[in-house]
Amino acid sequence: MRYQQSDPDVRLMLRVRDDDAGAFEELVRRYEPRLVRLMQTIGPSRELAEDLTQETFLRVYRARKRYEPGAKFSTWLFTIAGNVARNSARSVSRRQEVNEVDAPRNPAATSNAQLLAHTAMEASGLMPTRLAEGEERAEIVRMAVSSLSERQRMALMLSRFENMSYADIAKAMDLTPKAVKSLLSRARVNLKEVIQPYMESGTIPKEVQ
Template identity: 80%
Template sequence: MLRVKEDDAGAFEELVRRYEARLVRLMHALGPRHDLAEDLAQETFLRVYRSRKRYEPGAKFSTWLFTIAGNVARNAKRSVSRRREVSEVDAPRTENAASDAQMLASTALEASGLMPTRLVEGDERAEIVRVAVSSLSDRQRMALMLSRFENLSYAEIAETMDLTPKAVKSLLSRARVNLKEILQPYIETGMIPREVHDDER
């Protein structure tokens, strides 16, 4: 990033190459729609480039990057909500998105502390996880992604989300409880969980 700050185009291309897939995965979880994930990742990189002259090495680069990504995702949600363009049907899933859903499925089940009594695969599992993860608040969802996928410490997540490490620990604890509550009926009876809306949390 220090090379990017000095207008090294090759260094910026290298940053994009290293972080693009990770950002797209994050935006699948945080953004307003799956079909916007790649666009939001590109918007994040654009903001990184525009801010390059103000960059100061301090925390890990990824912490700074994910802070920007969180802001981009929140702005996109507000924008989509204002335009009332939120669709009930997501765009067709790409192979990467399907792979990410499988990873997220394992993560959600692991975080919930539940063990499935039968093997769940494919579309059914992806749907269960989509509903379970959508039941989390934006902050719980981001904390979970940064913890499980990016392996950030409580302190790093706290810096990314402008929280205290204690608040991050509490967020992750509530996320695990919420995941367990929504996944329990499926694990025990095979019933697909219903959507949970913000006003029901």
Template identity: 70%
Template sequence: MMRVRNDDAVAFEELLRKYQPRLVRLMRTIGPKPDLAEDLAQETFMRVFRARHSYEPGAKFSTWLFTIAANVARNATRSQGRRQEVNEIDAPATADGSRAVGILAATALDASSLMPGRLVEGSERGAIVRQAVESLGERQRTALMLSRFENLSYAEIAETMGLTTKAVKSLLSRARVNLREILQPYIEAGMIPSEVEP
């Protein structure tokens, strides 16, 4: 980022290559609609580029980037709410697990997951976990995604979200409890939870 601050275009391309897939994955979960993820990631990078001259290396670059991304997602969500658009049903995740939460389900499958019955189960499980995560409140969902999929520490999440470390720990704890409650009927009896039914 220091090279980008000095108008090095090659360095900016390197940042794009390194962080864009992670940002798109994050935006699919914390943004207002999964199909806006790439646009929101692009908007995040535009803000990074515009702010390049004022960048100070006080924190990790990824923390600064995810702070901007969280603000972009929050603004997009507010903008969507003001427009009161009719939301279409979101397209399901692709088989390659391109949605971030799909990774959670994919890691639960073992080596025999290529059997047709297991593939159906895995696809169903992935959809249910995705919908359960999406049913969480915005702050819980964001904290969970930054912790689980971006591997940020509590301190980095706190800085990204403008919270205290204690508040982040509390958010993550509540998110885990809420997910456990939502997913318990499916885990115990194979019943699709009412919170995630189509």
């Protein structure tokens, strides 16, 4: 009852449970761009991100009769999205993953990567003056984000773009809030280790040279 009263998306999902097609279309409209953005950061391919987003909504629809509002709708949805992303990662061979990394970048994925990388700089108190512009910056940022594990990327996305609390991220990722805090801390440290040498001295990691 608590979430039903406070979360309009929970109320929409309850209508979906009652086979209201319009309510489902409204949830898709509200969350599709956000899910695509999340999936692009985990595996930056627009086509794959859209496929995984559709799979997520398909699972939501199939689960509608079992839905119970035990959390905010977004937390429940991102839990399903995380499961879809992990299943996809397990089914893709290492060679396919390498090909994906080497594929041409799309602007949305690059933009997400830049914002995630900037999270590390905010934590350090340093301004990324050496990352002001250019292809070199894009490569440094791409490398910094690719250094993160899938779980670190997802946790940063949920924190940075969805403004989710440690508790909500923990529910979405099946972790404890303490584990989420540690995961985010390690992610920021990893980003900073790649970016800071370039900021301070112009040193470019070997992978970018």
